[in-house]
Amino acid sequence: MKKLLVFGVGLIGGSLALALKSAGAGWHITGIGRNGESLQEALSLGIIDAAATDIASAVKGVDVILIATPVAQIPGILRNIAPHLEAQTIVTDAGSTKHDVALQARALLGPASSRFVPGHPIAGAEKSGPAAALASLYQQKNVVLTPEHDTDPAALETVRQLWLSTGARIRIMSASEHDAIFAAVSHLPHLLAFALVNELANRDDASLFFEFAASGFRDFTRIAGSSPEMWRDISLANRTALLAELDLYQAALSSLRASLEQSDAPALQAIFECASQARNTWANQQQDANWKN
Amino acid sequence: MKKLLVFGVGLIGGSLALALKSAGAGWHITGIGRNGESLQEALSLGIIDAAATDIASAVKGVDVILIATPVAQIPGILRNIAPHLEAQTIVTDAGSTKHDVALQARALLGPASSRFVPGHPIAGAEKSGPAAALASLYQQKNVVLTPEHDTDPAALETVRQLWLSTGARIRIMSASEHDAIFAAVSHLPHLLAFALVNELANRDDASLFFEFAASGFRDFTRIAGSSPEMWRDISLANRTALLAELDLYQAALSSLRASLEQSDAPALQAIFECASQARNTWANQQQDANWKN
DSSP: OEEEEEEOOSHHHHHHHHHHHHTTOOEEEEEEOSOHHHHHHHHHTTSOSEEEOOHHHHHTTOSEEEEOSOGGGHHHHHHHHGGGOOTTOEEEEOOSOOHHHHHHHHHHHGGGGGGEEOEEEOOOOSOOSGGGOOTTTTTTOEEEEOOOTTOOHHHHHHHHHHHHTTTOEEEEOOHHHHHHHHIIIIIHHHHHHHHHHHHHHTSTTHHHHHHTOOHHHHHHTGGGGSOHHHHHHHHHHTHHHHHHHHHHHHHHHHHHHHHHHTTOHHHHHHHHHHHHHHHHHHHHHHHHHHHHO | OEEEEEEOOSHHHHHHHHHHHHTTOOEEEEEEOSOHHHHHHHHHTTSOSEEEOOHHHHHTTOSEEEEOSOGGGHHHHHHHHGGGOOTTOEEEEOOSOOHHHHHHHHHHHGGGGGGEEOEEEOOOOSOOSGGGOOTTTTTTOEEEEOOOTTOOHHHHHHHHHHHHTTTOEEEEOOHHHHHHHHIIIIIHHHHHHHHHHHHHHTSTTHHHHHHTOOHHHHHHTGGGGSOHHHHHHHHHHTHHHHHHHHHHHHHHHHHHHHHHHTTOHHHHHHHHHHHHHHHHHHHHHHHHHHHHO
């Protein structure tokens, strides 16, 4: 039986463990983490087969290590596991940014970094923690893997098969391509929503504005209710790509502002029409894809 | 029986008519519009008591005229009704912007503009047209009225009572206060979402970005799927306030960008925390308010 060690047995790591068990993929799964309560919860829910707290002994004889913690904890974990990695041990992660993680692995794992496979499962849910884990979370979802030029092909294939067992679709791309895409469709929207609500909340008459905010505002700002710590860390981890996307967006906004200042009705309509059509086409495709699942 | 004439018998005008009937408020309601099909539909659904197409005869003997059409049609209607208004006729509207409408009324209605009461019911729904009209649409919802310094107090009171019959709460403020509030909490978010989707959609590799967009993107961009014509007209109608809000937002975004560029983790966290707390407090209050209804 192959051995998997999972750092972080919450929604992401726990769902992978449950999916592997549900698929009968033949993995013995050990959970490891700083939070003893979460580990006991994961054990009692049957998510993991064993719980560990000592890294040196836990890494022994392991085939794959998955790091499924918040991104800020990844470098510390890489540093701690590095001395104990064996010749066969493959390491992968589930962080939302990839270029920074690949750099950290190169710096902290030394020659073993060729067996580090950066990964990002694109799945989430409202809840977190072991109790939120679902065997079906990754079915038909994208899992992005971003191998480097010197990544061991066998290590990549092992991680690919691990995720395929969960029902996920695998997408291979470069770390920089990954980071640009998620800066644009996820990280930038979060920043824009945070900036809007923060700006409003700091006005003297903020309560008057919030009183008249309605359903459009509710949806637009939902992501501004996300974890400040997590998004601080993601923003910093993906700083370069995010700054580039912010610049593109600010230029687009300035151009829209100029059209509005000049009362250029056709220009405004062209922008709104293109956006409306693209957004509705995308939403319909998403809905179709969900219905097919 | 008092006589109400409604321009536009869709969601907004139709729901007011149904609410007045449901409250037994004693109004005879005539619908008028360019779309014969909508008028017939409103008649057959019992939303209106009569349908009219000729403005001169329809205005005769009317106590209140409600203009519940898209904002771009309001000046044309004011121009057409002006010659036929009688000494008792009160005119009000349901447009999303108020300063421009008040100016138009002043210019087009002449002395009768003192009996024009600018209004904005804050209620909406996914659907439109007479079939979407609901007697309960305005219950516990805010209706903003923005009288001018020379608005006839009796006219204001009549319009206030009309909306109170629907179960709405009345908020009186100046047109410029109204326009600033809605520029901030509604019009600006629409512009930001339109700008984001338009910018993405115009990239050569747009489909790659849309492929990885997920639930956060879906909610953030929902308002970018709105009617391009309607939002072109609202943006132009509220141009001055919207430009001011855009400037405040661009300054806030530039400041956030500077914090990110300097990798200033505490500054980023402070912005995200303030936003997250304000957004979640607001959303919880909204939920509480909805439960009470």
